[in-house]
Amino acid sequence: MIDNLHNAQKKTFTDEISSYHDSAEYYDMIVFSHLRWQFVYQRPQHIISRMAKTMKILFVEEPLAYDENEDSGNIIIIDEMLHVLQPNVKDIPSIASIIPKYVSNESIPFGWFYSAVFYSLLDTVHFENVIYDCVDELSLFKNAPEHLFNQEKYLITQANIIFTAGKSLYEIKKQYHKNVYCFPNSVDQYHFAKALNGIAIPDDITHLKSPIVGYCGVIDERIDLELLHEVAKKLPNVSFAMIGPLVGISEDELPKEPNIHYFGLRLYNQLPNYLKAFDIAMMPFVVNDSTKFISPVKTLEYMAAGRPIISTKINEVVKNHGISVSLIETADEFSEAIQFSLDKRDRLSMELEYYHTLKKTSWDTTADKMKSIIKTFAK
Structure with a gap:
C-alpha cells in the first residue's frame, strides 16, 4: 500500500463538495505541523520529504494572521509529490472547512500529526490511519496552553502509531499506547560533511576573531543566555557565533558582549x-x-561536520553521546572545556567516536523503517 499508494489508489468524489474539485488534488x-516548512530545516522536513518519494503529501502549517479579504490559503509547491498549505483561516478548527x-479525496489514507494543537481535525477530517510523530513535550514549553496536555491525550487515543524523537519521550508515551516506536533524530551526513x-x-x-565557538539553531527560551553571557565575559578572546532566528524572545533579552555575534x-x-x-x-541549553x-538534531550535524562539541547536560545528549561530547554545567566548566577542546582534545579519537555513531543512523534509514512500520499497521 505505502510503496506506491498514490498510483495504486483512485480519486474519490462526492456531489456535496464537487465544486471544489476543479483545483483540488488527491x-x-x-x-499537520506547528513547525513551518520554510523555517529552520529539521525533523519534519527531513522525514516528510523522504515520505514524499512514494506518497503525495500535503503539509499543513498553523494558520497565518487571518485576512478575510485574501484567499483561503497559500499553496507552496515543493515538488510534484509535496505541497505546503499555509491556511488563511481564523483558527485551527477552521482548517477543516x-x-x-x-x-479531492474524502477519505485520507494517512493523517500525520506533529502537534496536538490540531486535535480537533481528527473529528472533522476522515483519516484512515493516524500517525503522531512526537518531537517534544510541548506542554512543558513556556506559555504552553494548559489544555495542550488533554489535546495530546485525545490525539494519542486516536493514533494508530506513535513515533518519538528520543528515548525519554518513548518511555513516557509507551505508557499510553501499545504501538510506540523510538526514532531519535538523525542526520544527513553527506550534507554536513561538506x-x-x-x-x-x-x-x-x-x-570574527579565532577561535570561534558556534551554535546553529533556533534561539529561544531553551538557550541558557546567562551561561552564554558568563562564559563570553570569562573568555573575551573567544568569538561566540549564534546562527539562527529568535523565537519567542526579543533582542532585548540577548546578552550583549563584543565577542557575542548574532x-x-x-x-x-x-x-x-x-x-x-x-x-x-556548542549546545548551551538550559536544563x-x-x-x-529534547533530542537535539544538531548533535549529529556537528559530528558530521567534524567539530568538537560542548553541551550542557541534556538527558538525550548524556544518554546517547556522553562519551563524544564535553558535558558542562557552569561557565567555569564551559571555559575549561573550550580550552581542552582547543589544546588537548585527541582529534583522531574524536573522529573515531563520531564515525561509530554516525554509521548507525541516517534520515534515509529512519524514513525507511517508519514506512515499514506504517505498512504493517495501515488499514
Whole structure:
C-alpha cells in the first residue's frame, strides 16, 4: 500500500463538495505541523520529504494572521509529490472547512500529526490511519496552553502509531499506547560533511576573531543566555557565533558582549559553510522542563561536520553521546572545556567516536523503517 499508494489508489468524489474539485488534488497523506516548512530545516522536513518519494503529501502549517479579504490559503509547491498549505483561516478548527478546496479525496489514507494543537481535525477530517510523530513535550514549553496536555491525550487515543524523537519521550508515551516506536533524530551526513571539504566560509563570519565557538539553531527560551553571557565575559578572546532566528524572545533579552555575534536565520544549504568556520560547536541549553525531552538534531550535524562539541547536560545528549561530547554545567566548566577542546582534545579519537555513531543512523534509514512500520499497521 505505502510503496506506491498514490498510483495504486483512485480519486474519490462526492456531489456535496464537487465544486471544489476543479483545483483540488488527491493526497495520500496530510501532515499537520506547528513547525513551518520554510523555517529552520529539521525533523519534519527531513522525514516528510523522504515520505514524499512514494506518497503525495500535503503539509499543513498553523494558520497565518487571518485576512478575510485574501484567499483561503497559500499553496507552496515543493515538488510534484509535496505541497505546503499555509491556511488563511481564523483558527485551527477552521482548517477543516478549506481542506476540500485543496484535497479531492474524502477519505485520507494517512493523517500525520506533529502537534496536538490540531486535535480537533481528527473529528472533522476522515483519516484512515493516524500517525503522531512526537518531537517534544510541548506542554512543558513556556506559555504552553494548559489544555495542550488533554489535546495530546485525545490525539494519542486516536493514533494508530506513535513515533518519538528520543528515548525519554518513548518511555513516557509507551505508557499510553501499545504501538510506540523510538526514532531519535538523525542526520544527513553527506550534507554536513561538506564542512570538512573545500567549501567557502561565508564573508559575514570571516571577520570574527579565532577561535570561534558556534551554535546553529533556533534561539529561544531553551538557550541558557546567562551561561552564554558568563562564559563570553570569562573568555573575551573567544568569538561566540549564534546562527539562527529568535523565537519567542526579543533582542532585548540577548546578552550583549563584543565577542557575542548574532547572525539570524541562515538557509539549510548554508549551514556547512558556517560550521566550517567554527573551531568548536556548542549546545548551551538550559536544563529544565522545556529541555527535559529534547533530542537535539544538531548533535549529529556537528559530528558530521567534524567539530568538537560542548553541551550542557541534556538527558538525550548524556544518554546517547556522553562519551563524544564535553558535558558542562557552569561557565567555569564551559571555559575549561573550550580550552581542552582547543589544546588537548585527541582529534583522531574524536573522529573515531563520531564515525561509530554516525554509521548507525541516517534520515534515509529512519524514513525507511517508519514506512515499514506504517505498512504493517495501515488499514
